[in-house]
Amino acid sequence: MIEVLAPGPYATVQDLGRPGFAHLGVPRSGAADARSLRLANRLVGNAEGLAGIELTLGMARLLFHDGAWVALAGAPVDASATHAPSAGMGAPFWVPPGAELRLGMPAWGLRTYLAVRGGIAVEPVLGSRSTDSLSGLGPEPLRAGTLLPVGPPEGGIAVDLAPPPEPRPAVLRVTPGPRDDWFAPDALGVLCARPYTVSQDSNRVGVRLNGAELVRAREGELPSEGMVTGAIQVPPSGQPIVFLADHPPTGGYPVIGVVREADLPVAAQLRPGDEVRFTVRPGR
Structure with a gap:
């Protein structure tokens, strides 16, 4: 215990x-x-x-x-x-x-x-x-x-050691879409041009970011649709939110891109005030 x-x-x-x-x-x-x-x-x-x-x-x-x-x-x-x-x-x-x-x-x-x-x-x-x-x-x-409470042990103790990770610049690779057509033609370029700063309002639901505004090309809102971990949802403020583990299963704001799964641990370790950059990974 x-x-x-x-x-x-x-x-x-x-x-x-x-x-x-x-x-x-x-x-x-x-x-x-x-x-x-x-x-x-x-x-x-x-x-x-x-x-x-x-x-x-x-x-x-x-x-x-x-x-x-x-x-x-x-x-x-x-x-x-x-x-x-x-x-x-x-x-x-x-x-x-x-x-x-x-x-x-x-x-x-x-x-x-x-x-x-x-x-x-x-x-x-x-x-x-x-x-x-x-x-x-x-x-x-x-x-x-x-x-x-602690469960009964199973298996043996590992003999290998895992060196602690080194701090590195935070870069998140993004696959465009599925709703990148809802944004101005240069929006993905804007997303990747300069770093964003992690907001104090971030939590296990998502990493809220402050930085360059992602401008819409279309008005209105989408009907709610399924969301995945890593989705970059953009509310009317134009400030992106990267969804983490406790994100809602659906959402109505357009998703400009999705952070690749291998980079989700990087997003999960961002603390308020940190800077993060995006880079586009082509393909759907």
């Missing part, structure tokens, strides 16, 4: 989400940076899809009633556990029974993933243990006093 003493600014339980329910109006949700959750799980011998803890800007304190192997991936944080050697990113480490694990603020990036051998075993909803911040499905966001 793990007791949350302090969750930091925002922390939730996340696995790889609940796909297959969009036709019922249920978003997929799941880890915003799924690549980092998968890595953390592999490091402690878990299946990649087991639930872990997604920490936004770190600063959490967790009390381990029982000893456990854990691993951290994603935005790099300092970590220390009482009565234990120094802990770090990208390698499994042991947290003794009764120890408190303290996590600092990331040096860069936004979301850090904590995997525990056996996985976080809260009650699943529609086959997933993910907290969906938009629909409210799944467990509530973590708060002081939350108790998290």
Whole structure:
């Protein structure tokens, strides 16, 4: 059992989400940076899809009633556990029974993933243990006093180490469409010409950006249509929004392009004030 003493600014339980329910109006949700959750799980011998803890800007304190192997991936944080050697990113480490694990603020990036051998075993909803911040499905966001059960271990501990990622300029590759014809002919060029700044209003639903306005060529609004993670939706303000894991299954604003799946972890690690550039990846 793990007791949350302090969750930091925002922390939730996340696995790889609940796909297959969009036709019922249920978003997929799941880890915003799924690549980092998968890595953390592999490091402690878990299946990649087991639930872990997604920490936004770190600063959490967790009390381990029982000893456990854990691993951290994603935005790099300092970590220390009482009565234990120094802990770090990208390698499994042991947290003794009764120890408190303290996590600092990331040096860069936004979301850090904590995997525990056996996985976080809260009650699943529609086959997933993910907290969906938009629909409210799944467990509530973590708060002081939350108790998290841990499942039985399966498999062995990984022997390979994963070096922490290096900070790099944030660039998102975009496939145009499906509604790029709703914008002025040079709109994609405008999108890619200069960096955008991440807004304070960003969250797990989407990364809201401030920068050059994307001008419409057509008036009015679309009927609601299906949305995918990575869709760049443009409201009347002309300021783009990149949809993340908790995006709604439908939307009525036109989508000028879609961020390729391989770059979604980059989008998920953008914090307010960061700059991000777009580049067009031809094709549909």
